[in-house]
Amino acid sequence: MTGTEAWLARLRGRALPVRHNARTIAALAGNPGCARRAVLDAAGADKHRLAAYTGFPAPFGLSRFAITRGNAFEAQVKASGAAELLRILREHLSLPIPEASYDDLSEVGGNASPELRHARTRGLLARAVTHPAEAGTMFDHPLLTLRVGGRAAYLEPDLIAFQLGGQFRVIEVKSFPVVDGRADGDKVAAAAIQSAVYVLALRDALAEQGIPPEAVSHETILICPENFSNRPVAASLDVRKQLTVLRRQLSRLARIEDLLAQLPPGLTFDLDPDDAGVPRRRPAELAEALRQVEARYAPECLNTCEMCLFCRDEARGGTAALGREVRDDLGGVEHVATALRLARGTSVPERGSELAEAADLLRTAARLRADALGEAV
């Protein structure tokens, strides 16, 4: 175990490690500057549990109904050798008729161990590139790996399609509906970044075997139910932008050591469980430990991060808590109270200081507001 590994294990304490998946990697990429999330994720800490214990349970989580619905839709799309999916691919990508082969990679010879499945996935995908004539078309539930913060995370795309003479395409089956050609923007964005994670993992897997990244298309395919029916429909997603963001974020994650170096020695998020797993640590003490790691809260965190309410409480009074746009509009002033003081003129920064320009603008804005509404701020 390296020094970093030992550090991370100590941070996590005695809890079982939580593994990365496409969702967590995507969430990390959404807020690359947040050291708290980076450290907690790298340590494999159970953020949901930590947040709840400190009094800020996450306002979301996977509902069992949503999971069941998602699984049922996926099973429907993939039934009978992915017959429905094949129809969509033929319509959407003009997949030639002879391309109909289907390989199930969710177990190898009745054995579902990740190592075996990963080895078989790599073998099949490499063969598809080197021998396109005998390559398969659809690979169901391949298992890929991606190095995140120096350790391998297993990832399982819904399906990878390979078109003869063409490229690999990542296919993601999601159960949110596309109504009248439009879907929930947030959900599509989340799906796009998840697909990008798979594209990256697939490119990495092929690169190990000397296959160039162009073999994997940056266009991924999203399969969703159409309108209010169960009929699946396909849409292409261009994930180039997400790929750039992800790559930058993942390269940044490799420097988890630097983040750890800034933390006080002896810091841990252990709940101090007794032999039956009942935590003995005081919630306030754990909260104090969590505050040792700097967070960068933004309202977007509310959609993706389990720690969001904890961080929001901490960021109360800061301009960042109002969103990045507001923070930028306020000229980089850190706290709402400071911004108000500057606007009222009760606090005047030194001439030539960083805040002088922002203060001028804020005073102007306050005057305009007073003129328009007839009252002072």
Add this chain to the structure above:
Amino acid sequence: MSESAEILEQRIGRLRAAVRQAVLAADKDRASALRRELKQAEQAWEDALAQAETTLPAGLPDSPGTAPSQGPPDGPRTAPASLLPLREQIYQALSLLTVPAAPKLLATVHEAFFASTFPTAKVTSLKRDEERSFRTAPFARPYYVCAALTADLLAPARGLLAVSTWPMERRVIGPLSPRVDFLSAAIQVAAAVERLPSPVPAASRLLWRFAASIPGAAQDAARMDPRQIAQAAEAELQVHQSADSETRRAAAMRARAQLDDAEQLFGTRLGAAAQRVGHMAGRGGQGRGE
């Protein structure tokens, strides 16, 4: 969360005690934190239970949940919706389709053409009963509901059922076989729909499910022609058939050469190989020679 239900039960008990102590000690913070822990542990317990329920049929053959099915070998449990035993219903549906199929499709086929359906959750235990019955008294029954085998590793193909009397070529599944079987099934279903004296809504719905995924089969559900659907399926079948039957023939030859009787019907499992060798040695070749 991968902790077992027993461990979680212990923890839930202890957490309750800890909550009580915290409340009595007027330690509000700790009490509410522990309450949330308790809630999560209970959720995890529910999840563990649900997971155990789904994996149970695939578990050890002697797990307590299977005890009722260890009765007389020719008396599997019957589905409540039909007077026929489950294995007869599955056999009927499989014989109509003539290709390996998933339990869900078989239930739909049975509903469409034999006017009764069965709960697919019971199918896994049926398959295990069939295997056990075969291993204790090989070939004692005229047919067994068995597994389809993957062409590469000759392992049981996930979620597919077949009939033991079918030739091996039909029971192995290569990469193109799911499509070929889908098209063959479409042809059989189209023929069966045509044989019906009067239209049955469930049968038409089933046929449309096939037709929708076959190019040139039908425009919409209201104007389907079974003959046209069969023709369209036949046309696509021509494209895949030669490549598929070659794979299947090769795999079937391998299966007949390498596997014993029981494995030919129920497949081999990777990773369980060591166990299986011991298992077979213990049986002293009982599975052979009949």
